[in-house]
Amino acid sequence: MKALTNVNATSFAEAASAAQSARQQGQAVAFSAGGTDLLQQIKDGTDNADVIINLRTIGDGRSIGSDGAGIAIGGLVTLTELSQDPLVLSGLSALAQAADSVGTPQIRNVATLAGNVTQRPWCWYYRNGFNCFKAGGNECFSVNGENGQHAIFGGGPSYIVHPSDVAPALVAFDAVFQVTGPNGDREVSAEDFFVLPITNPERENSLTENELLTGVRIPTVSSSTVSTYHKIMDREAWTHAEVGVAAVIQRDGNQVQNAKVVLAGVAPIPWRVQAVEEFLAGQQIGEAVAREAGEIGLQGAQPLSNNAHKLPMISAAIERAILNLAAG
Ligand SMILES: Cc1cc2nc3c(=O)[nH]c(=O)nc-3n(C[C@H](O)[C@H](O)[C@H](O)COP(=O)(O)OP(=O)(O)OC[C@H]3O[C@@H](n4cnc5c(N)ncnc54)[C@H](O)[C@@H]3O)c2cc1C
Incomplete structure (x- = not known):
């Protein structure tokens, strides 16, 4: 050994x-x-x-606190702590629900926020020793192989899906990621933190070799903002999302003022569905609007040979998430 x-x-x-x-x-x-x-x-x-x-063994990075400008969450906070924290539960439901949906209680008790968003892909080719893009090679074996769990949006040259449930919620809340490296500290928006394989097929994020994610800051959300995370799995529990959706909606009664909708399990990064966000702005939340939003969520989808089963899941997940956020 x-x-x-x-x-x-x-x-x-x-x-x-x-x-x-x-x-x-x-x-x-x-x-x-x-x-x-x-x-x-x-x-x-x-x-x-x-x-x-x-x-x-690091003492910092284990707390969750509010300083008036937003909520700061340390990178070493465990997923259990994240899902049970009163501040997160009261203002950031989608984040609490996403953390609570990860794996098993045993995993959530030790897995950290930073580790969850920087975890490597769980593609079976990568994990089983194939010399794919993620392993430094120059081929994605899923393209002509077993691709039932692979990307529908944003794929190429690698078609992995980003495995984190927490990451889409952080993108939906406009989180700012805090990074430390040998040259000091920097901040990057959650959306810019994750990178498509077309930019770098070997890595899933913009961290350079010796940099660490130390925490995230979520700007204050208004009292009229509601959010949810809806996850569909291929079995009842303990696994990654086939499709997940983090939806954050600012509403006046049932009218949407603005919306952020981000998918999990369908792209190499948390996937924002801007067409859905634009459609929802100004709409009254109701069954017809939620259904249409689910259909719009498929715009630009490019399923591989074996993953078209995710398409109705995407529509259903978006529809369900939006209906969950109806007033009353
Ligand atoms: C059975 C099973 C089911 C699972 N189901 C889900 C699921 O449903 N949803 C989901 O989201 N995940 C799931 N996972 C993955 C799991 O959530 C991750 O393993 C976990 O979140 C990683 O966190 P960690 O703190 O243990 O990270 P580690 O294992 O310590 O690290 C993970 C990666 O991140 C790097 N890293 C860690 N911390 C930092 C940092 N601060 N800065 C930079 N890089 C860092 C490490 O070098 C490593 O490459 C599952 C895993 C298993 C085994």
Whole structure:
């Protein structure tokens, strides 16, 4: 068995600098938060780390708080904490519901916000040792292979789907992601954090090699804003979304003032359906409007040979999410 060096970081800055030093010495490095994805990757051989930088020894990044301008959530907050926090439950229902929908209670008790949004794809080719784009190769085996769980929007050259349930909710709430690296701190919008394979087929986000996600900030949501996360799975529990939808709607009575609608499980990034958002603005929420929004959500869909079954799921998920947000 390969020997691994463990480094217990005491701050995000120290973790970034330890990663940089190890890489300068030619070592492969991985950050470990909850470890629920990373340790499986090491076992599967999809991550060949020589050095694991343990983030659980960091004291910061574990709180959720409001400072008047919004809600700041530390990157090391667990998904259980996120789903049960009173501030999140009261103003950010879609985020609480998305966190609560992830995997199993055991996973949610250790998996972190940062680890969830930076988890690697669960495509069976990538996880089973195929030399695909995600593994540094130059082919996506799903195109002519088993693609029942792959992308319908935004695919090419890789057709993975982004695996996080939490990420679409963060995009829908216009979250700002906070990043630390050897050159200091920076902020990036949730929407710009995730990158399509056409930009970089090997990675799912804009973090550079030694950078870490330290937390997110969600701008204050108005008291007339309501939100929900609706997830459809291929079994009752404990798995990723076939299709998910995070919907955040500001409404006056039942009239939509503006809407953010972001899909999970259908694209290599959390997928905003702007045509649905534009259609909803000014509409009265009701069955016909919700149904039409679900149909509009399919605009631009390009199913592969075996994933067209997701199309009615997308329409149904959007329709259900919008009806969930009707006043009363
Ligand atoms: C049976 C099962 C079911 C699952 N179902 C779902 C599901 O329904 N929905 C869903 O969303 N997910 C699901 N997952 C995935 C699970 O949610 C992730 O494994 C978990 O969220 C990762 O969080 P973590 O803190 O354990 O990350 P880790 O395993 O520690 O890290 C994951 C990746 O992120 C990197 N990383 C970690 N922290 C940082 C950071 N701060 N900055 C930069 N990079 C970092 C690591 O290097 C690693 O590559 C499931 C997993 C399993 C095993």
